[in-house]
Each structure stands twice: as C-alpha cells, then as structure tokens.
Amino acid sequence: MQIPPTAQEEMPFAIVQGEPVSAPPTDLYIPPDALEVILEAFEGPLDLLLYLIKRQNLDILEIPIAEVTAQYVEYIEMMRALRLELAAEYLVMAAMLAEIKSRMLLPRPVEDDADEEDPRAELIRRLQEYEQFKQAAEDIDALPRLYRDTWPVHAETPELEQPRIEVPVDLKDLLTALKAVLARADMFTSHQIERETLSVRERMSAVLDTLRQHGGFVEFTQLFKPEEGRLGVVVSFLSILELLKAHLIDLAQAESFAPIYVTAAGGDAEASGAAVGANG
Amino acid sequence: MDQTRLMAILEAAITAADKPLSLDRLQRLFEDEAEPPARPDIVAALNAIAAACEAPERGIELKQVASGWRFQVKEAVAPAISRLWEEKPQKYSRALLETLALIAYRQPITRGDIEQVRGVAVSSHIIKTLMERDWIQVVGHREVPGRPALYATTKTFLDYFNLKSLDELPSLKALADLDAIHPELGLEEEKTPDRQDAERGDTGDEKSS
Amino acid sequence: MDQTRLMAILEAAITAADKPLSLDRLQRLFEDEAEPPARPDIVAALNAIAAACEAPERGIELKQVASGWRFQVKEAVAPAISRLWEEKPQKYSRALLETLALIAYRQPITRGDIEQVRGVAVSSHIIKTLMERDWIQVVGHREVPGRPALYATTKTFLDYFNLKSLDELPSLKALADLDAIHPELGLEEEKTPDRQDAERGDTGDEKSS
Numbered sequence: 134m135q136i137p138p139t140a141q142e143e144m145p146f147a148i149v150q151g152e153p154v155s156a157p158p159t160d161l162y163i164p165p166d167a168l169e170v171i172l173e174a175f176e177g178p179l180d181l182l183l184y185l186i187k188r189q190n191l192d193i194l195e196i197p198i199a200e201v202t203a204q205y206v207e208y209i210e211m212m213r214a215l216r217l218e219l220a221a222e223y224l225v226m227a228a229m230l231a232e233i234k235s236r237m238l239l240p241r242p243v244e245d246d247a248d249e250e251d252p253r254a255e256l257i258r259r260l261q262e263y264e265q266f267k268q269a270a271e272d273i274d275a276l277p278r279l280y281r282d283t284w285p286v287h288a289e290t291p292e293l294e295q296p297r298i299e300v301p302v303d304l305k306d307l308l309t310a311l312k313a314v315l316a317r318a319d320m321f322t323s324h325q326i327e328r329e330t331l332s333v334r335e336r337m338s339a340v341l342d343t344l345r346q347h348g349g350f351v352e353f354t355q356l357f358k359p360e361e362g363r364l365g366v367v368v369s370f371l372s373i374l375e376l377l378k379a380h381l382i383d384l385a386q387a388e389s390f391a392p393i394y395v396t397a398a399g400g401d402a403e404a405s406g407a408a409v410g411a412n413g
Numbered sequence: 414m415d416q417t418r419l420m421a422i423l424e425a426a427i428t429a430a431d432k433p434l435s436l437d438r439l440q441r442l443f444e445d446e447a448e449p450p451a452r453p454d455i456v457a458a459l460n461a462i463a464a465a466c467e468a469p470e471r472g473i474e475l476k477q478v479a480s481g482w483r484f485q486v487k488e489a490v491a492p493a494i495s496r497l498w499e500e501k502p503q504k505y506s507r508a509l510l511e512t513l514a515l516i517a518y519r520q521p522i523t524r525g526d527i528e529q530v531r532g533v534a535v536s537s538h539i540i541k542t543l544m545e546r547d548w549i550q551v552v553g554h555r556e557v558p559g560r561p562a563l564y565a566t567t568k569t570f571l572d573y574f575n576l577k578s579l580d581e582l583p584s585l586k587a588l589a590d591l592d593a594i595h596p597e598l599g600l601e602e603e604k605t606p607d608r609q610d611a612e613r614g615d616t617g618d619e620k621s622s
Numbered sequence: 623m624d625q626t627r628l629m630a631i632l633e634a635a636i637t638a639a640d641k642p643l644s645l646d647r648l649q650r651l652f653e654d655e656a657e658p659p660a661r662p663d664i665v666a667a668l669n670a671i672a673a674a675c676e677a678p679e680r681g682i683e684l685k686q687v688a689s690g691w692r693f694q695v696k697e698a699v700a701p702a703i704s705r706l707w708e709e710k711p712q713k714y715s716r717a718l719l720e721t722l723a724l725i726a727y728r729q730p731i732t733r734g735d736i737e738q739v740r741g742v743a744v745s746s747h748i749i750k751t752l753m754e755r756d757w758i759q760v761v762g763h764r765e766v767p768g769r770p771a772l773y774a775t776t777k778t779f780l781d782y783f784n785l786k787s788l789d790e791l792p793s794l795k796a797l798a799d800l801d802a803i804h805p806e807l808g809l810e811e812e813k814t815p816d817r818q819d820a821e822r823g824d825t826g827d828e829k830s831s
Contacts (some may be wrong), residue, residue, distance in 0.1 A: 176507055177533030222533050261588050262530055269518055270510035272583035276574045281502035282491050283575065286484040286637030287474050288428035288682045290703070291693040299755075300714050302722075304783050308792060310719030311727060315741055335788040338729045338774030341761035380731070380765050381772065398765040425681030425699040428637065430706055444703050461679075470626045472634030486634040494635040496651060497643075516798075622804045 178226030179263040181208065186260070186300035191258045196253055198237055200335070202230040205269070229256070336372035342380065356395060414443070414450050419458040433481035433572060456616075479571030480579060509539050513548065517570070517582060521552050521563035548573065623652070623659050627666040642690035679806035718748045722757065722821060726779070730761050749773075757782070 170310050186193060187196045209227050259302035277283055344351055357369050366386045373395065383395045426442055427434055436455065443449040450458070459482060463475040472490045476483055486494065495502075505513075512535055515527045525570070527535050543549040548570040554560040576582065625747075635651055636643055638702060645664065652658040670692060672684040681699045685692060695703065721744055724736050736744050752758045755777040763769040773789070 176511060178533055179532035192481075218666050222535055226532070259530075263532060265513055265516050265588060266518070266530055267507075267588050269583070270588045273514050273517065273574065274505065274510050276576070276583070277488055278575070279485075279503075279573045280498075282488050283485045283519070284491070284634075284638040286428060286486060286634070286693075287431065287639065287640065288425070288690055290429045291694060291697055291700050302714060302719070302782075304792075306719055307716075307726070307783070310716060311723035313716070314720040314724065317739075317741060332787065332789050334727075334729055336570035338761050341730055341760070341772060341774065345761060363577060381762055397762055420679040421681035421696070422702045423678075423681065425695040426703040427708055429683050429695050429703060434706075438706075442703060444705070447693050465679075470629040470633075470670075472630035472632065473637055484640050485635065487630070490630050490634040493631045494638060494651060496653075497635055497639055588773065 176267075177220065178205075178223045179260060180267070181205065181223070182226065183260055183264055183267070193264065196257065196260075198230065198234050198253060202227075202234050205230055332368050333371045333375060337367050337376055337381075340369070340372055340376060341397070344382065344395065344397045346401055351395050353393035395403050414446060416454070416458055417462065419450055420462055421452060423455070423458055425461055427475070427482055428484050430483075433478055433483040435481035435608075438481065460606060473545060475576065477577055478575060479568040483572075485575075508533075508536070509542060511538050513543060513570075516543070516549050517566050518563045520565035523555055523561040523563055523564075527559055534582065546573075566590075582620075623655060623657060624665070625667055625670065628659055628663065629671055632664070632667055633671055636684070636691050636716075637693050639692075642687050642692040644690035646687075647690065682708050682793075717742070718751060721748050722752060722775075725752075725758050725773045726775050727789075730775035731774075732770040732772055734770055741787065759764070 175184065179312060180199065182205060183193075185201050186206075193199065206227055209223055212223070231251045239399060279285065330411045340356055343356060351374075355374065357366050359366070361369075373382065377384065380398050383398050385396055386392070422442065423439060426439065428442070436452065438595075439455055440449070440452060440457075459475065466474045472494075473484045474487050476485050506529075511531055512527055513532055516522055519526065519530075524535050524540065535539055540549075544567070549564050549569055550567050551562040553563045553566040571578065576621055623767070631647050631651065632648060635648065645661065647666075648664055649658070649661060649717045675693075681696055681703075683696050684694045685694050693762065699791055704811065717740070720740055721736055723735050725731055726741075728735065748759075748760045755778075756776055760771040762772045764772055774805045780787065
C-alpha cells in the first residue's frame with residue numbers, strides 16, 4: 134500500500150507501472166490502476182477530501198465547495214464504475230457536499246446573519262479535526278519505538294539461591310485450622326487427644342528421628358535420658374510401646390540378657406537386623 | 414551505602430529485570446540494608462549512571478519511561494545492530510495509528526467518537542490488535558444506550574513509545590483560529606486544543622523531578 | 623570505524639541480544655560497513671568494554687561463555703538484587719495450615735492419615751512447602767504397602783511458634799473454649815479467610831522496619 138502524500142505534492146502518492154505519479158492529471162483522467170492504488174490509500178471520505186483540497190494548494194478554510202464537490206463526485210463515480218468496494222461513508226459525504234453546495238447558492242437573509250452559520254463551517258471543523266489526528270498519527274509513528282528504534286537490554290544473572298519466602302503464621306491460625314478440620318471430621322474426639330499426651334507423641338517422633346539418624350538401628354537404652362528423670366523415662370517408654378503397637382519399630386534381642394536393639398520396622402532395619410542375628 | 418555500590422546494584426538490577434523498574438521497586442531492593450539509601454540518593458545514583466552512559470563508547474542509555482527505569486539501545490546505534498534480528502519491525506497501518514492517536518489524545522473515548530472524527534468505521538480488528546498489544550484498555554463505559562466501552566492508553570503504550578507520560582506526546586497541531594480569519598464563519602465552538610490540554614493535565618502525573 | 627563507535631555498537635548488540643553472541647556473529651554486524659573492523663579490532667574493543675565494567679560502580683560484567691559473549695550481573699552484586707525475583711509472601715492456604723496442625727497434634731502421621739481426616743487429598747506442594755520451611759520432617763515409614771512417610775514437626779517449628787515442646791501446644795479443649803474466651807477474634811471458620819487477609823496485609827510490609 135502506498136502512503137499518501139503527507140503535506141504537499143512533492144511526494145509521489147502512487148507508483149503506476151513503475152512510474153511515480155505525483156499528482157493525478159487535472160482533467161481527472163486517472164488510469165484505473167492508479168485510481169485503485171489511490172483509493173486504497175485513503176482512510177475515508179475526509180481523507181480523500183483533504184487530499185483534493187491540498188492538491189490544489191488550498192487552505193481548508195477556503196474550500197471552493199462547488200469545485201471540490203465536483204471532483205469528489207467524479208472520484209466516487211469512477212470508483213463505482215470500477216465496481217470498487219466503496220464504503221457507505223463516501224456516499225454520505227457526497228450527499229453532504231451536495232447539500233452544502235446548494236445551501237451556498239441560496240442567498241442568506243441579512244438579518245439572520247448572526248445565527249446562520251456558514252454552511253461549510255461544520256465540514257471545515259471536521260476536516261481540521263481529522264487533519265489534526267492524521268498528523269498526530271504520523272507523529273506517534275515517528276516516535277522512537279521499541280524493537281524498531283531501540284531495544285530494551287538485558288543481562289544474565291548468575292545462579293542465585295532464591296531467598297526463601299517466609300510466610301508469617303500465627304499460632305492462632307494454626308489452631309483455627311485445626312478446629313476447622315476437626316469440626317469436619319469426628320475421627321478425633323477431644324478426650325482421645327487429651328488422653329494421649331502430646332509429650333508421648335513428641336517422643337515418638339523423637340525416637341523415630343533418632344532411629345533415622347542412626348541408620349534405623351539403635352540400642353534400646355540409648356533412647357532414654359536419665360537426666361530427664363522418671364517422667365522422661367516413662368514418656369520415652371510409652372512412646373516406644375506406642376511405636377511398637379503401630380508397627381513403626383521392631384525390637385530385637387540376640388539372646389537373653391543381651392542388649393535390646395530398636396530397629397525401624399521393615400526395610401530400613403534389614404541390614405541391622407541381620408547383624409543382630411535374630412528378630413525378637 | 415556509598416554511591417559506588419549503589420550505582421552497581423542499580424545497574425545490575427535494571428539490566429537484569431525484564432521490565433522497567435519503578436523507583437519504589439528499586440527502593441525496596443534495599444529494605445533489609447542496615448542503612449538503606451534514601452530516595453534522593455537513589456535518584457542521584459540513577460542520574461550518575463545515566464550520565465556515565467552518555468560517553469560515546471557506550472551503546473546503551475538509562476531511560477525513564479512510564480513504568481520505571483530501563484536500559485535501552487541508543488538510537489544512534491540502533492541501525493547498526495538492527496541486523497541482529499531477522500524480522501523487519503512491524504509497520505502499522507494508518508487506520509491503526511489514527512485510531513491509536515485518537516485514543517491517546519482524547520482518552521477516554523468511545524469507538525463512536527473515533528469514527529466520528531475519522532469519518533469511517535473503526536474495524537474490530539484494529540481494536541483487537543491494540544488491546545492484544547496492551548496499548549489500550551477499557552476504562553469504563555459511557556452511560557448511554559448500548560453502554561459503549563471507553564478506551565484509554567496503558568503504561569505499556571507509553572513504555573513502548575519511549576514516553577514517561579502522556580504529556581510527552583507530541584503536541585497536537587494547533588487548529589487555525591477560524592474566528593480570526595473568517596469571523597463570518599461563526600465557529601464559536603470550543604476549541605479542541607484547550608480541551609486536550611485540560612484532559613491531559615490529569616493524566617500526566619509522573620513528571621520527573 | 624574507530625574503537626569508540628565499535629565499543630558502543632558491541633555493547634548495544636550484546637545487551638540487546640537474547641543470547642550470547644559469538645565473535646562470528648558480531649563480525650557479521652559490520653558486513654555492510656565501508657571499512658568493517660578486523661577480528662582483532664573487535665576482540666580489542668570487547669576487552670576494552672570488559673575492562674570498563676571492572677570499575678566498582680558498574681554492576682554488570684562482560685563475560686565470554688561457551689556460545690559467545692554476554693553481559694551478566696557481577697557475582698558481588700547478585701545477592702543484593704535477588705529480591706527482584708522475590709514474590710511477596712503469599713498467605714498460606716487453609717489446606718496447608720490444617721495439614722500442619724494435624725502433623726503437630728497427631729505426629730507421627732502419614733499423608734493418608736491427614737487425607738482421611740481432612741477428607742481431601744493433600745497436595746505434594748503443601749508437604750514440600752512445609753519441608754522447605756523446615757517445619758516438618760520425615761521420621762520414618764509406616765510398614766504398610768507403599769511404606770508411606772511418617773511426618774513429624776521439627777525444632778524449627780517449635781522455635782517459630784515460641785514453644786519449648788509440643789506440650790505447650792494448646793490443648794484441644796482450650797481450642798474449644800477459644801470462641802468463648804475470645805469471641806471478638808472471630809475464630810469461626812467461615813470468617814477465617816478474611817481475618818487472614820487483613821493480617822497478612824499488615825505483616826507483608828512489616829519487613830521494612
């Protein structure tokens with residue numbers, strides 16, 4: 134598509150068979166090929182009108198309505214003769230021009246002068262406004278633009294340890310969550326939880342953790358810390374019993390009075406179980 | 414923190430980020446510092462970096478656009494490196510550019526308003542393209558029958574066209590004063606440029622200091 | 623072409639490209655020049671750029687990697703800008719908190735146990751998050767088909783919640799009384815999300831102080 138002239142006639146507005154056409158012949162004979170090119174280049178009736186006016190080096194403010202109308206209509210007629218797709222707006226503009234022309238011919242009563250607008254006024258206003266934005270579009274197109282006139286730049290970052298996102302959690306949130314989930318499930322009743330003191334649960338985890346750290350194999354007595362006192366020992370013992378009951382650990386003893394070993398249940402303890410030689 | 418290190422961190426952050434970084438965002442980089450730099454320190458460091466880029470052996474410049482600061486290729490060097498990319502930069506049709514211009518200068522604006530000025534229908538394709546590029550957005554609806562969408566430009570649009578704010582758009586060509594030349598025309602209607610100025614005054618809130 | 627302009631073009635090309643640029647590729651940038659720079663000139667210019675980046679106020683460096691030259695953030699500055707990619711802490715989902723609560727109160731517990739109580743599947747993401755946070759750990763496996771992991775809370779968990787031991791976790795009875803004691807806390811489950819939103823809003827910004 135050819136870009137129509139931006140300001141005056143200097144630029145060719147069409148290339149016809151390789152020849153630049155800088156202005157249509159004044160007799161309005163335009164080769165059909167050229168006309169098609171021209172029409173494709175117009176953005177609408179205002180654009181075409183603007184072109185017709187500029188072509189004659191005229192100011193928008195001094196539109197010779199009769200002449201411009203005649204030219205405009207000729208273009209339209211040719212377009213129709215060539216059966217070019219013609220937007221309805223072009224016909225509306227033709228009608229508007231014809232109306233302005235007829236109003237211009239009517240004598241204006243002197244006393245009404247103040248109220249009666251020049252019939253061209255509305256057209257001039259629209260042409261000016263259109264011209265303004267036609268120019269603005271060109272200005273925007275001329276702005277330095279990304280990926281045409283400039284590019285954003287980028288540098289790589291060495292592998293970084295991503296800082297862990299520490300989401301704050303309040304203990305109340307935790308309780309609320311627990312309350313909610315318990316409300317949905319009656320698997321846990323509160324008396325059960327209260328009977329199972331948390332310290333036993335905690336110690337169960339601790340025993341399993343100790344086992345894990347020792348390769349799933351630890352001597353029974355190592356799980357007790359005398360410095361914790363009687364209560365501590367009881368809690369540890371209860372937790373070991375609980376774990377046994379849940380089949381989470383096994384106890385092993387090679388012979389009577391030999392040391393008792395605690396092993397993680399199943400696979401983890403296979404090697405250690407073999408070392409002990411027997412399974413209790 | 415001394416300016417030397419501040420400059421190094423800012424340069425690294427802005428080049429490593431994949432979007433322009435706002436001053437707020439930059440300031441947040443230093444939240445955990447014992448002595449975080451004050452905003453004016455950051456601005457001073459940015460200016461120092463920008464000044465250093467002006468040296469002729471530098472090929473990039475530090476630029477403030479609508480959504481923040483970014484490094485970009487200097488225009489003087491752009492032609493020399495454009496062959497890095499196989500594809501030619503996209504050309505936009507006049508219809509698209511005129512539609513975009515009307516939205517940029519007259520926002521918020523309906524499709525009907527645009528059609529009135531351009532004198533032709535605005536194709537849905539153009540609006541779709543502009544939306545997909547994230548250059549325009551719907552900011553509301555005019556409360557008239559049909560509730561047509563009101564379009565406005567986005568920060569992405571400003572970023573893309575190297576602008577800090579709508580203020581930086583080229584000024585509209587002044588309309589000839591019809592009354593002065595042809596008083597008999599009686600064109601007392603309000604003048605477009607004034608209205609533009611007033612409207613754009615609202616949006617141009619990100620002036621650089 | 624003088625070295626000054628050569629440096630500018632090289633800097634622009636390497637920063638604007640999305641991949642490292644090889645010397646061949648860089649040389650091809652100058653194919654159309656009347657006097658294209660020789661390969662040693664390009665290498666010299668690259669070295670000059672690399673040397674300029676060594677200044678302490680620069681945050682990026684020119685680096686030669688296998689496939690060519692690229693700019694990258696200096697190691698010394700990288701930790702300072704790592705926050706760029708840090709997402710704002712999202713609040714934990716109710717599913718995560720419920721999972722954590724069940725692990726705390728019923729440890730050691732398998733994922734299946736948790737799912738049975740909660741009535742829905744526990745996503746791997748939740749377990750992963752809790753493990754990464756070092757609040758839970760695997761303390762063993764239950765000897766049933768599949769050998770599911772047994773989860774328990776950690777010391778880190780106790781520390782975070784200011785507990786000396788799990789004993790100090792409020793009993794479920796206290797939990798039941800929570801509403802009675804603090805009705806204003808609005809601990810009814812329906813209201814939970816709102817409350818968390820409000821709290822998170824505050825905590826998210828507290829870091830800066």
